[in-house]
Structures are given as C-alpha cells and as structure tokens.
Amino acid sequence: MADAAHTRRVFSGIKPSGGLTMGNYLGAIKRFVEMQNADYQSIYCVVDMHAITVWQEPDDLRHATRELVAAYIASGIDPDKSILFNQSQVSAHAELGWVFNCVARVGWMNRMTQFKDKAGKNAEAVSLGLYAYPSLMAADILIYHATHVPVGEDQKQHVELTRDIAAKFNHDFKVPDFFPQPEPIIDGPATRVMNLRDGTKKMSKSGQSDMERINMTDDAALIAKKFKKAKSDAEPLPETLAGLAGRPEAKNLVEIYAALSDTTPEAVIAEFAGAQWGRFKPALADLAVAKLEPISLEMARLMQDPAEIDRILAKGADKANAIAQPILDKTYDIVGFVRH
Numbered sequence: 001m002a003d004a005a006h007t008r009r010v011f012s013g014i015k016p017s018g019g020l021t022m023g024n025y026l027g028a029i030k031r032f033v034e035m036q037n038a039d040y041q042s043i044y045c046v047v048d049m050h051a052i053t054v055w056q057e058p059d060d061l062r063h064a065t066r067e068l069v070a071a072y073i074a075s076g077i078d079p080d081k082s083i084l085f086n087q088s089q090v091s092a093h094a095e096l097g098w099v100f101n102c103v104a105r106v107g108w109m110n111r112m113t114q115f116k117d118k119a120g121k122n123a124e125a126v127s128l129g130l131y132a133y134p135s136l137m138a139a140d141i142l143i144y145h146a147t148h149v150p151v152g153e154d155q156k157q158h159v160e161l162t163r164d165i166a167a168k169f170n171h172d173f174k175v176p177d178f179f180p181q182p183e184p185i186i187d188g189p190a191t192r193v194m195n196l197r198d199g200t201k202k203m204s205k206s207g208q209s210d211m212e213r214i215n216m217t218d219d220a221a222l223i224a225k226k227f228k229k230a231k232s233d234a235e236p237l238p239e240t241l242a243g244l245a246g247r248p249e250a251k252n253l254v255e256i257y258a259a260l261s262d263t264t265p266e267a268v269i270a271e272f273a274g275a276q277w278g279r280f281k282p283a284l285a286d287l288a289v290a291k292l293e294p295i296s297l298e299m300a301r302l303m304q305d306p307a308e309i310d311r312i313l314a315k316g317a318d319k320a321n322a323i324a325q326p327i328l329d330k331t332y333d334i335v336g337f338v339r340h
C-alpha cells in the first residue's frame with residue numbers, strides 16, 4: 001500500500017498488445033509478484049498509451065487491457081497490496097512525458113536500439129509516438145519517483161535513458177535531488193524465454209506459428225502438446241551447465257523448467273543429468289501444466305466480469321494519481337508553468 005515507510009518503490013509496466021505468453025509471465029509478472037511480497041511499494045501498470053505507438057484495433061485494445069489485468073491478478077498481484085492500473089487513466093504520465101520530450105535530445109533517441117529494430121527500413125513511416133516512446137517510459141517511472149524497475153534485458157537501455165533524463169532535468173533546473181536515479185532489476189533464470197521452435201529467437205506473441213509459444217490462455221492439453229513437440233536436439237541432457245553451450249533449444253527448456261519450479265538451471269541439470277528428452281519433456285510438460293493451468297483458469301474466470309476489472313483499474317488509478325499528481329505539480333512549478 002501507499003505508505004511512507006517504504007523507501008523502495010517499484011514501477012513496471014507491460015503493453016496490452018496481443019496475447020500474453022509464458023515469456024511475459026516468467027520474465028515479468030512472476031517477478032512483479034515476488035517484489036510485491038518483499039519490502040517494496042509496488043506499482044504495476046498496463047501501459048495502454050505505449051501500445052498505441054503501433055496500430056491497435058480499439059476493441060482489441062480494450063480486451064487486451066482487461067486480459068492483462070486478469071493475468072496480473074491470476075498470477076498473484078493483489079490490488080490491495082500493489083497499485084494496479086492502466087496508464088491512460090493517470091494523465092500525469094502523458095504530461096510529464098511532454099516535459100521529458102523537451103529534456104531528452106534527439107541524438108539520445110537515435111541511439112535507442114529497440115527503435116532501430118522495430119522501425120527497421122521503415123523509419124520514415126512509423127509513428128512519432130514510437131520514436132518518443134522511451135521518453136514516455138521515463139515519465140512512467142519518474143512520475144512516481146520510483147527507485148527500482150524490474151524489466152527484461154531488452155529494456156535496460158530505456159532505463160538508462162530514464163536515468164539520463166532525470167539527471168539532465170535535475171541539472172538544468174538546479175534541483176539536484178528531485179528525480180531519483182532508478183535501478184533496472186534484470187535477473188532470474190528465465191528473463192528471456194525463447195521460442196519453442198527456434199531457441200535463438202525470443203518467445204513472442206507475434207511469432208508465425210502458435211506452436212512456438214505458450215499463451216497464458218492455452219489449456220492443459222495444448223500446453224502439454226507444445227512442450228512435447230518443442231524442438232530439442234539429438235543429445236541427452238548434459239552432466240553440467242557448461243554442456244548447454246551451443247545448444248540453444250536445450251538451454252531454453254532447462255531454463256524454463258528452472259523458472260517454473262523456482263530453482264536454478266544448475267539444480268535442474270543435477271536432477272536430469274544424462275536424461276533423454278523422452279523423459280525430460282514430459283516432466284517439463286507436467287510442471288508447466290501444474291503451474292500455468294491454474295492461472296489460465298483464473299484468468300478466464302476474471303474475464304467473465306469485465307465490470308469488476310474496470311472497477312479495480314479505477315481504484316488503482318485513484319491511488320496512482322494520489323502519488324503522481326503532487327509530483328507533477330512540483331515539476332510544473334520547477335519548470336516555470338503558472339498555475340492557480
């Protein structure tokens with residue numbers, strides 16, 4: 001809960017665009033739950049304003065927003081312990097984002113590798129919002145003076161940019177301690193869950209074949225089938241962790257097993273040293289079903305009552321706003337905006 005005794009404040013967000021995969025769960029949501037239950041004040045956001053940097057059908061966006069909330073709650077985010085809301089209901093994000101657009105330099109944005117990857121050869125045709133995205137992300141974090149940001153490896157550069165924006169703002173306006181320097185938290189065995197058909201590619205909601213990913217809405221039979229058909233290789237499991245080198249599919253399956261069972265890849269190798277895939281894959285399928293099926297069933301139950309999800313979001317937005325608005329007011333005073 002919002003209480004001053006917390007000195008550590010976590011902020012993180014997930015985009016509601018398309019379906020959710022086990023990669024989102026193991027790489028993000030599961031860690032969010034752990035931090036909620038440790039000594040952090042936690043703020044978790046459905047970043048709908050980031051989602052529209054690429055085209056979203058409005059009905060699909062509404063559905064994906066509610067489904068992501070259902071996934072957060074079904075995975076263990078408690079809306080009474082954490083602040084859970086969607087970004088567009090707290091206007092301070094966009095307002096601070098504009099101020100940061102005037103702090104960040106074009107040269108900084110040009111170095112963002114994710115933009116370069118996403119825009120590709122099409123850089124002239126993507127939205128201006130996609131280019132400015134990291135500046136809004138900085139605002140998401142700093143509007144709460146958040147200190148810790150659990151993110152995947154691919155977001156590390158954006159958190160570093162957030163630190164640069166905070167430092168430049170503090171320096172330009174001579175308010176040395178106003179915005180804190182947030183720390184990215186990047187750890188856990190499966191921060192990067194790879195595709196089940198190609199262990200060199202990330203598990204993504206937009207990949208070609210449904211067999212390459214586990215969706216958080218998949219039922220038990222489908223989860224089991226996907227793991228049993230997952231690509232592996234001709235060797236049995238190695239005797240040591242080092243034996244996974246150069247075996248991307250094997251490494252991915254071991255890491256998924258470790259993450260699902262809250263242990264380390266070392267421990268999984270110790271348990272399955274020398275095992276054939278015919279033994280490991282069914283064990284992995286059973287484990288995945290045991291961990292993921294209760295979440296997917298609970299998500300489905302929550303999705304039957306969208307009005308209740310919307311009430312949870314509205315309450316979360318009120319709590320978020322109570323922290324964000326005073327920080328925005330102070331920012332506006334610092335910048336020199338006249339207010340009544």
Ligand code: TRP
Pocket residue numbers: 011012013014015047050136137140141149150151155158
């Ligand atoms: N950019 C993040 C992603 O694509 C999502 C995000 C938006 C975020 N705002 C954030 C993550 C603030 C952490 C903090 O995964």
